[in-house]
Amino acid sequence: MLLLTFDYGPGVVMQLKNQKILIVGGGTSGWMAASLLAKKWPNCQIKLIESQNIGTVGVGEGSTPYIKQFFNALEIEESDWMPFCNATYKNGIEFINWSTQPGYNRYFHAFLSDLDEQHTPLFEQATLNRRQGQAVKAHPDGYFFLQTLAQQHRQPTLEVQSNNNAAPHNIYAYHFDSGKLAEYLKQYCLNLGVEHQFVDIETVELAGNGEIAAVIAKDKCRFEADLYLDCTGFSSLLIEKTLKERFISFDENLYNDRAVTVASKAQMHYQPQTTSTALTNGWAWQIPLTSRTGNGYVYSSKYISDEQATQELIEFVGRDNLIGEPRVIPMKVGRVERAWVKNCVAIGLSQGFIEPLEATGLHFIQTSIESFILLYELGEGSAEYRQVYNREIEHVFERVRDYIVSHYLTNSRNDTEYWRVCRDKINISDTLDGLMRQWCSGKDFKAALKKAELDHIYPSASWHMLLAGMGFLPPIDGAHRLSDSEKRTLAQIAEVHQQHINVYGKT
Ligand SMILES: Cc1cc2nc3c(=O)[nH]c(=O)nc-3n(C[C@H](O)[C@H](O)[C@H](O)COP(=O)(O)OP(=O)(O)OC[C@H]3O[C@@H](n4cnc5c(N)ncnc54)[C@H](O)[C@@H]3O)c2cc1C
Structure with a gap:
């Protein structure tokens, strides 16, 4: 972004x-x-x-990969700031239980590696095939290198400086x-x-x-x-x-207005990723730090009380794992006009x-x-440049909002009113409406992202991971299983990943 x-x-x-x-x-x-x-x-x-x-x-x-440029600009080394901030690496975010579609109860939103350049078009093509009626699964897992790294508890940076020129360049983020x-x-x-x-x-x-x-x-x-x-x-x-x-x-399309947070014990061999698990009236993050695990439940106070949310989070994390007291944080979601x-x-x-x-x-x-x-x-500081700034900030806020709203819009949970309302009653922007129509029509989605200037905020691969990962695809008999051609493609990709993976250290 x-x-x-x-x-x-x-x-x-x-x-x-x-x-x-x-x-x-x-x-x-x-x-x-x-x-x-x-x-x-x-x-x-x-x-x-x-x-x-x-x-x-x-x-x-949790951060996005872009923060690396911030530290570079300040000439601060990872070896200096990361230990001070109990930081860990982040390969991406795993979403769990947002979808009830068989075969889609979890997916990984990976940051990109240059190794993915050759595999992303294969994944995007699979989603297009499915949107056009072919019985392929088109799930993102298996296509992206940082997902494989996270799955194998590996960091996105080289364990030892290697002379292996083939070591792929990874884009990654941090937790701290x-x-x-x-x-x-x-x-x-x-x-x-x-x-x-x-x-x-x-x-x-x-x-x-x-x-x-x-x-x-x-x-x-x-x-x-x-x-x-x-x-x-x-x-x-x-x-x-x-x-x-x-x-x-x-608040017309992002209903969550509160979060409750609590720390739990650090895990020894954690997966270097954020986990986002859908709960009854919102979702919970789990973030591994070297000193503790950060947990939080983001929810809507209209559907669940602070006490109920706190209880649900404690049960989710496990009472025996807690090392701190829960803290409720009200959230004001929106932006100033300028x-x-x-x-x-x-x-x-x-x-x-x-x-x-x-x-x-x-x-x-x-x-x-x-x-x-x-x-x-x-x-x-002239008025003209202030206007340019304000327009740019507005554009980024509104388009990031579209991306976040899409998670709720494409959820398929029916267990509570919260999830049904988030999907069925939500107001969406014209931009997002156009995008969803394009996706569902089986037409060129990449072109639509480009036209709406959305692909420079979240890349096309991220949008495809989100929509296909949620199982927001036409229901087709047998499409919850990998087709033979997908099995072959994924096996080849796994081989490529495996050729590169050993230079990446484990947690
Ligand atoms: C639940 C939750 C989860 C989040 N998770 C993430 C995440 O994973 N990744 C991410 O990038 N961001 C996340 N954020 C956002 C992130 O926390 C904030 O963007 C970040 O902390 C910046 O906060 P701030 O400095 O703007 O405000 P604050 O941290 O609130 O600081 C405000 C400062 O203003 C001072 N102040 C206020 N009033 C006065 C006054 N009258 N006189 C003097 N001083 C005053 C206070 O003393 C304080 O120093 C999350 C936010 C929330 C609420």
């Missing part, structure tokens, strides 16, 4: 001299923003202020303790000269032109800057509460949030701050 292309090379580094940037909020978004800004604009005066009384959300344990990541980045920022102060902001002062003039703390301490980053989380203190930017709720207004840019939860099904929170933070830097360098 990509936003604007961000140039991490030497390129033009704008020497913003004496510009004052004030970041309000010290969660993951505040420190990620501070790190990139301090690295990219060394001549700016950057200050981060945060409350000691208002906690951070502190979840966000996000509280520790914020701590790590804080130290990184302080080393680069970012100032930090604990204060509770009480009021925000506006200038005559409607820009933010200052933020004022409870102790009357006053902070003035040229640019303000609102990283205050769901409270959205600057962009919503002060500048009155409209919040667009996604994330950059006058001299204020909202980053992180203050800007918007799509439920964590594909772990996009930190991805949005990274791409938002990158795009902001890029466009500020091009347009110095």
Whole structure:
């Protein structure tokens, strides 16, 4: 998933001299923003202020592959940050029990390897054949290298640096303790000269032109800057509460508004993947860290109470495995209409949030701050460039929303009203409607993704994995079993995977 292309090379580094940037909020978004800004604009005066009384959300344990570029930009090595943050590698996400179609009760959404380049067209062709009436199963499992790695408990990186030129290049992501990541980045920022102060902001002062003039703390301490980053989380203190930017709720098609989380014991030989299991009124994540396993149940408060959800999660994880107390987190799902207004840019939860099904929170933070830097360098904050930024953020939020909504739309569970409503009563965007019609008509789906500019957000392979993996395919006699030709193809792919797999270490 990509936003604007961000140039991490030497390129033009704008020497913003004496510009004052004030970041309000010290969660993951505040420190990620501070790190990139301090690295990219060394001549700016950057200050981060945060409350000691208002906690951070502190979840966000899974990433997308794109975060690797963030660490590269900061020149931070995996060998340094990963042990500090109890991090593990992530090959992809396994979805379990979202579908009741025979043969489709689980599928793996894999990140891509260059080894998949030759196999993805075979898989996509199988889905096309099925959509056109042939009795093939067209399930994604077996086609993608990182799924094979995860299945065999292997990491996506080489165990030893090998001279084997044939070692495939893998795109992978991470799991980590996000509280520790914020701590790590804080130290990184302080080393680069970012100032930090604990204060509770009480009021925000506006200038005559409607820009933010200052933020004022409870102790009357006053902070003035040229640019303000609102990283205050769901409270959205600057962009919503002060500048009155409209919040667009996604509650017409994303019903989950709460999560309960609890940690359990670390597993010795874990599968390097996130697991997403559908429960009665939502879904549960399981994320392996080196220190613990992160678990959470994302649900709709309209269909299940906090107490019931907590109980269901505890039973799912196993009471004997727990090592912490459950914590309920309300979620505000949606986005502000414009994330950059006058001299204020909202980053992180203050800007918007799509439920964590594909772990996009930190991805949005990274791409938002990158795009902001890029466009500020091009347009110095002019109204025209602010508009470009806001349009781009809107596009990405709305199209990621389509991808997330598709999981609910294509579920085939009938055990509770929640799952039926998620499938049958949901409102979908015109873009998604067009896409689903194309899929069901048996026509060229790849072309439709391209036309809707969706393939640069989630690649075509991801869309095919999702829709075919859910068994969202025409019912055809015998198609729940692999056809002979699929068996042959999968056997050949398994052989190719096997030729490469031994250089990847086990957990
Ligand atoms: C249940 C759940 C699961 C998630 N899972 C994932 C995931 O797997 N992957 C992923 O990428 N993302 C995930 N996210 C999103 C991720 O957690 C957030 O994007 C990330 O933590 C950034 O949060 P934040 O910094 O914007 O806000 P917060 O963490 O809420 O930080 C807000 C900061 O603002 C400060 N503040 C607020 N008001 C004031 C004030 N008046 N004065 C001074 N300071 C103030 C607070 O002290 C705090 O420092 C998840 C989110 C939730 C809710």
